[in-house]
Structure formats: structure tokens, C-alpha cells
Amino acid sequence: MSVVGKSVERKDALDKVLGLAQYVDDMHFDNMLIAKGVYSKETYGKIISIDISKAERVKGVVKIVTSKDIPGENLVPIVRKDMPFLAEDVVRYYGEPVAYVAAETIEAAEEAVKLVHIQYKPLETVLSIEESIKEKAPKIHPHGNIHKSYKIRKGDVARGFSEADIIIENEYRTPHQEHSYLETNGMLAVPAYEGGITVYGSMQCPFYVQEGVANILNIPLNKVRIVQTVTGGGFGGKEDIPSLYAGNAALLAYLTGRPVKLVLTREEDFFTSSKRHPSLIKYKTGARKDGTLTAIEVTYYLDGGAYSTLSPIVMWRGLIHATGPYRCENVRVDSHVVATNRVHCGAFRGFGQPQVIFAHESQMDILADKLQIDPAEIRRINAVNVGDETSTGQKLETSVGLLETIEKSVDKSEWQQKRSIYEQDKGDKRRGIGVSSCFYGVSLGAGGRKYERSGAYVEINRDSSVNVAVGTTEMGQGMRTVLSQITADALGVKYEDIYIVPVDSTRVPDSGPTVASRATVMSGNAIRDACRQLKERLGKVAEEMLKIPREVLVWDNDEVYFKQNPSVKLTFKSVIEEAYKRDVHLATQGWFVAPYTTFDEETGQGWCYFTYVYSTNVAEVEVDMTTGIVTVLKVTAAHDLGKAINPALVEGQIQGGVVQGIGYALIENLLYDKSGKMINPNFSTYIIPTSVDTAVIDPIIVEHIYPDGPYGAKGFGELPIIGVAPAIVNAVFHATGVRMKELPVTPERLFSVIGEKK
Amino acid sequence: MRRFSVIRIRSLEHLFDLAEKGMTNPYFLAGGTDLLIKIKDDLLIPPFTVLDISGLQELRSIHFEQDYVRIGSLVTHGEIEKHPELRLLFPSLTDACHGVGSPQIRNRATIGGNIGNASPAADSIPPLYVYGAELHLVNSKGERWVKIEDFFTGPGKTIRNPVEIIKEIRIPAEKRDYGTYLRLGQRKALAISKISLALAGKKKNGSMEDVKIALGAVGPTVIMAVETSLYLRGKELSSEVIKEAGNIIEKEAEPITDLRSSKEYRKKMCSTLLVKALTNWKQVA
């Protein structure tokens, strides 16, 4: 009786519903200090002086740190090291941390923050991609304004365009997006014995945080223990920047010898945490009359903000997916992530893909319109299938479910009928239906080869209950549930008997980050490796107890039985009891290294990801022509993810992704004033969708088994948001005849174009 | 958030006593949905005194009298939106209160606080303009009645002196033929209005009489579209009239560009919302 494939209840559901889950802000230690940050009020400036003397005199203030107090390296270790834990001579964005205060009470800390006096000499700012790439632009970093560039060269684009019957060329723009996780960032650092330190906190990547803390304190990794607390959402936002908060909390704890808690307010979190990169995309597509693509040429810019954080690999992922899930022999892509004096951008669900997919799916729609081909059909015509090649020359060998996602979403949404029904709308309210397809390379691939391994520690207790420790984290996505299901099936025991222990860096070796939809495949396979070893040991015991060779024993549903005669059996419990009597070692480490991937920076060719997931979204909208307001009526979303370990969780991911996609397409807009200060850093002015802004969501699960994944699973989580915005914008085109090339499609923007057209 | 102390007011007399003794910068806490945010954002300059008036039962009721309907200032948006008699008499007001925030906010936030906070985007205010509401202001020294359009002087600014409490709002109990409230926000719920329009009017022998129109979020205070009303007087609700009224109202409004919307869009939407309101009226008539 397998639990894989069943919608079992989430492990953490009850705790969260009852309010029992302990977030970092719920934790308390005796003698604990409260930390508050001093954040730059200058967008770009030289620091002339920092005066903490008044602030130090506030009653209750115990310690104020600036960059001078850092014993280790003042650089947050991410992809390339350019972001300091605390600004030294220069601040590069409004909100950059310059100092931290630790005090007995939050009031004292807040008071002191106001009294830290920093003098700046303002420098000329760079606030957009266009400004940043100008020849005479002020240089934000010694290396200039380009954080990183990547390219793809495949075939011969000139020839490809000469073979085209139609060429379309457009520019697209997308904005910042804030993750809007429920729980803001927070860390609690506690001095441990012999100069060690323990940090508890909200995070996705404990091993990144561990490296960060070791770096700032200049102590070895073995002295730094990281424990992840229940994490209230991440969406990529807790991948890079928690290292900075943890580092500063640890610094204060280290210097005071007392526990220090640093929890950010929503505004502080908005100002200092990474965002989704804004983009500027120049996209040229050539196709034959029948719709087949002949050439694609893209120049893709991302605004990386003041520091590069994860930008290079965000850019890289965007690059690899820039041409969409389509066959095209002639491809040229240039991508650059540039520096500006705005907040640093990093990981956000989709990781550099939603921007460029908005562009390529708009291009496909424009092509379809110009060539008088049905938009779903033009995608079908070009869709990759098993045996086809990606733009980087990777041959797709198995598990390519794209065509099925197109078919299923089109059928289920009644695409054909609705295309013609909606075209009849001629009044103030006009409906439209649009489609988009995309793919997503699972895990880090060649871009993060050095992190492509994960460990798991599985231990069977004497009462036959099972503990599992992994290095990937639960942040709300359901990992603890899915990994419990995998463990239960791997051992043939009940789901209820599995407990995934809190993530602690001392339990398993560095398992890489919890990003890129990788936890199911990476930790799942590591668990299976551990369970295989344990079952071998248990097999010997059962074999002797039953006097039947272990090759013909079946482990299932808390029992082990003889394949040919299931009535010859033992309970799992009795085997465990016997194993304990015999001193069998019932705990072990599992390990998984991802399949081979590679990338050649010169040609942009390579086997970039070990597998891909695929999706097609069909969106239906109603546009009020008198106001420009777009209402999303329905989104039918079909996703090929290999195997749904827990279908309810998969559907939940799709629903959440669609809602986030609606926000990205229509509503969310981070605003800056002319000086470069973010002006809507909270939820009363940075607007995200509410339940009434959502649509009817129809999730469709497509399963093209991936043989190397646990039970055929490929990984899921990021894909659901990626294709939503273009599907909506394409539906708006169908409804109104207006092509919007910049997100978000606010009523103001749409109405101004509809008004012009009228 | 800074620490502050709260004085719980037991009765109006208690309030007046305290006022006589003198208080520094008093603020009333009714539902607290505006006030607490201001305190949290450090927008109130200390020292200040927070007077919790939420326990004053006498400000919680709604009375229907011969000439007036009297609404206590502590009545919540939730109570107003669900009130069947108010709905019949003042649909523009009940519509407006229905659109405020979310159910949680509507259950806490009061109409007195909405007025006291004096935002040009406050939803209950435009309907109070079109229904000719008056405010009963009282303090230890006496009382006065003020017409709602004379009350506001700018965003967050009113003629009220700090220890004066809005005790109630009275609205002439006059039945109109039509009333509506239309608003646009940045999303479909829990959004501050980026433009709003309240309209109430009567008809006589098929033509409009006494149509009152108020616009929210297009100026420093709510404004009345006087010229548009004048134009509509005595006219039939025809498509041409509706269209022309739309053109006139666009010229009356002087909105600005801010975080929530642009000047141009707001101007156009004055016309759109009026056309919608009048067209609906035409359809129900």
C-alpha cells in the first residue's frame, strides 16, 4: 500500500492551523538582546563618518557594530563576493545595512538607531538598466556595471532569418517583484561553547548561512551550527540574504557573549531583501508561413541592483530558457545582468525565467496572430518532444510532456469554443482567452554543479518509528510531507511513523540549497539510498526469521511477507525488535549526486539540466474597456512534473503560482522616487492579490515518468508561476486587440492604450 | 513601535473633565484602524495622549426620526452596510461602507473615525456629501452642528479642535429615487479608493431633479461636482445627456498623480464612473 501518489495530510498542517508552530520570533533565550539595523538613508554615497557616540549612551544599549568590528571577511559569500555584511566606505542603495545595534529592549534599540549619525557624500546614481549600460554611466563597482554576461550561439541566425517568411521584433519590460512571504526575515544567534555559535532562523539554505557566519566571524565551519526554524514562506527570498542577517546577528552575539535576536519589520525586509530582477528584453523571432521557427535572437538585460548576489545564475537560467520549449536551429542570445543603485535582486520562484518567458510567449502569440494560426497550434507545431534538442544542444532523452500539457489544457478549458464565443463580445466588457507554454530545468544544473549533491540520515528507532534528517528545508512548500511519503514507501512502513527532524547543519553534510525545485529529487533520492542500505540490513534479519531468501521478501504496509505466499509474514515491528537484539546498525547516511550536466561558456552549448518540467497555461480574462481593469476569470494549468508524489500539494503549488502570477501580470509594482528610494515598502502600498483577485483555477497533473527521480518525480514548485503572466497578457490581446509589452498591465497603462486606439 | 499609554474614556463627562484639566495632543481611538498605523509609522509627534472612546455606548446606535436619521460616530462600517433601513434610504452610503477594507476592518472601523481621519479617499465621506449630512461636534464648552462640506480643510485636516468629539452624524431622512457608490482601487478588495463617486438623485415627471454627485480621491478633500449637477437638473436620462455629463465632470475634477494612480487616468475615470452610475440609473428606472 503505497502512499506515494496519495494526497495525505501535510505533516505540519495541524501545528500551523493551531498556532503551535514556533517561528524564530516566538523563540526566547535568557539574557537575550534585541538587534535593530541602521540602514542607509542615502542611495549612493561615500561614507564620510559614522558617529555612534550618542546612540551608545541610550540606556539599555549594549553594543553597536559597524564594519570595523568584523573579525572576518566583510563579504557575504554568495556567487561572487561583492556585498558587504556592513557597508564600509560606500553605500550603494537606499536601505543598505551600515550598523547594527543590540540592546536590552526593542525600544532602546530603536531609539539608538535613530541616534546613529552617518555623514555621506552623495554620488551620481544609476537607477535603471538603460542608465547602467550607457557608456558614460557612473561605475558602481570596480569591475564596472556588468555583474555578469552569458551567451548562446547555435546554428546561424543570419541564415535563419533569411529563411523566414516573417520576422517580428519587439521590446519587453518587466518590474521588480517582492516575495511577500508571510514571515519576515529573522535570526537568533546564541554563543555556544569553545567559541562556537548556533544560529536559529528563517531560511531556505542552512549551508549558505553557515558559510556566511563562518566568514564574518573568521571561525571554521565546525564551530557554526545552523538550525532552521519553522519558515513562513521563502519563494527564493530566503536563499541569499539570510546569510547577511545571520552574520550580523552572530557578530553581535559573538562580541557580547549573549543571545541576540534580529527580526525585521516588513519595511526593513522590503528595503534590504532581494527582489525579482526587473528586465529589458529585445526579442527577434523569425518563422516560416507554416509557423515553424527559423531563428531567434535575444538580448536580455536584468537589473541586478547594487550587489550581484545570485544574479549570475539567475541570468544563466533565464538564458538557457530564453527560446522557450521549442525547436529552433538558429539561436543567438546575449544576456547581461547589470548593476544599479537599487536593491539587489536575487532568487524568486522562476529564477530569471518569468521575465524572458513573458517575452517569448508574447512573440509566439504575435506570430500566431500575424500568420493566422491558432495560438495553441503554433506552440504545438514547435513544441519539443523526446529526441529534440534545446537551444543549448541538449538532446531531451526522456520525460517530455509538453505536448500533452498543451492538449490537456486546451481541451479542458474548451479553448476552441471560447475563442469564438469571446470574439463575439463587442461591448464595454470583453472576454478573451490566451495560452502560454514553458519549460523549466530542474535543480541547479551546470550553473550550480558544485552544489548538486544532497545527504539524508535515516534512523529506525527501537519502537520502529523513523527519523529522517535532510539538509533541504521546509518553507511551506510541503517538503516534509513529500519526503515522509518517499521514506514510508522506501521502507514499506506507514506515513504516520515518519518524522522529519528540524533541519540542523550538524545532522547531514552540506546538501546544497533548497531552491530550483530540487528537494524532492535530491533529498528524495538520498533518502532512498539510505533506506536501501537499511533494508539490506533488515533483509538479513527477516531472512533468518522467516527462513526465506530476502530477494523474495516484500516490504509493505508495516509488514514483510513472502512474495509467493503473503500469509507468510512478519510485522515490521518484530523485525526491528529482533534487529535491536542482534545489535544491527539501524541508522545510516544516504547520498545522492545529480546526474551529469555541463555548459560551455564560449558557445553557450551544453547538457544544462538533468531533466525539465513542462507546462501550458490557458487564461481567460474579462476586460472592462471603460476602465482598463482586467479580471482573470479562469486559469487552466497543465503541468508535467514526472510524478506527483502528493497530488494535493501539487495542486496547491499550482494555485499559489497562479495567484502570484496574477499579481506579477496585473498588480504588483515596486516604486522608486527620483532619488532611488523605494516608496512603497509595505503591504498598504505594494499591492498583491487578495482572494477576490484570484481566478477559478483548474490544475491538471501530467505525468511523464523521469526514471532517475524518486518514483519518477522531477521536482516542482517554481513552474506554476512562470507561464501565468504571458497567458493573461495574451488573453488581454484576444479580448481587446491591444498588445501589452510591459508588466504589470495596470488599468492606467491598458486604458491609455485602449483610449488611443478608440 | 513606540510605547504609549491609553486613557479609557468612561463617559462623555469623563472626557470633558479631562479636557478641562488640559491634555497634550489628544487623539481619539475608536476602531484604531487609522490611528494605530500612524503611531506605528511614527507620524504622531510625542507627547500625545490617546483617548480610547470605543466603550462609549451612547455613540454606538442608529436612530430613525421624523426628519433625520442619526448615526452614532462609533457605528462601524459593518453595521452600516448590513442595515436594511439604511440600505433603503441611503444606498450610496451602504454601498460605500460595504467596500471598505475587508470584513475584519469593517467590523472594527467606525464612521466617526473615517470622518475624523479626513482622508480625501475615505469611502463613507462622498455619500455623506450627497445626502447632506451634518456632524454633531461636542466638547466641554458646548456643541455645534457642522455641514459635512464645511468640515474638511485638506488631507487629514478639519475644522475640529482636538478635544471636540464627533458625537453623531445626522442625515435628512429623505427618500431619493436612486443612489449609488462606485469606486476603483488597485485591486478588487482591501484597497484604498484611487477614485470614487457617490451619486444620489430624484426624478420628477421623467426628468432629473436634485442630483448630487461627490468625488473622492481627486482633490485635497472630497468635492461636489456642482456644474455637472446643474447640467443634469431638469434633463431626461438620455444617452446624449449621460455622455455630455461625463465630459463636464472630467473638467470639474483636479486630481493629482500619486502612488496609486495618475492624474490623467483619474480625470478620465470621473467621467467613466459617472456614465456608469447614470446608465445604471437609467436601466433601473
Ligand SMILES: Cc1cc2nc3c(=O)[nH]c(=O)nc-3n(C[C@H](O)[C@H](O)[C@H](O)COP(=O)(O)OP(=O)(O)OC[C@H]3O[C@@H](n4cnc5c(N)ncnc54)[C@H](O)[C@@H]3O)c2cc1C
Ligand atoms: C487594512 C485597512 C484597510 C482600509 N481600507 C479602507 C477603505 O477601503 N476605505 C476607507 O475609507 N478606509 C479604509 N481604511 C482606513 C480606516 O479603516 C477607516 O478610515 C476607518 O473608518 C477609521 O475608523 P477607526 O474607528 O478605526 O478610526 P481611528 O483609527 O480610531 O481614528 C481615526 C482618526 O479619527 C479620529 N476620531 C475617531 N473617532 C472620532 C470621533 N468620534 N470624533 C472625532 N475624531 C475621531 C481619531 O482621533 C483619529 O485621528 C483601511 C484601514 C486599514 C488598516
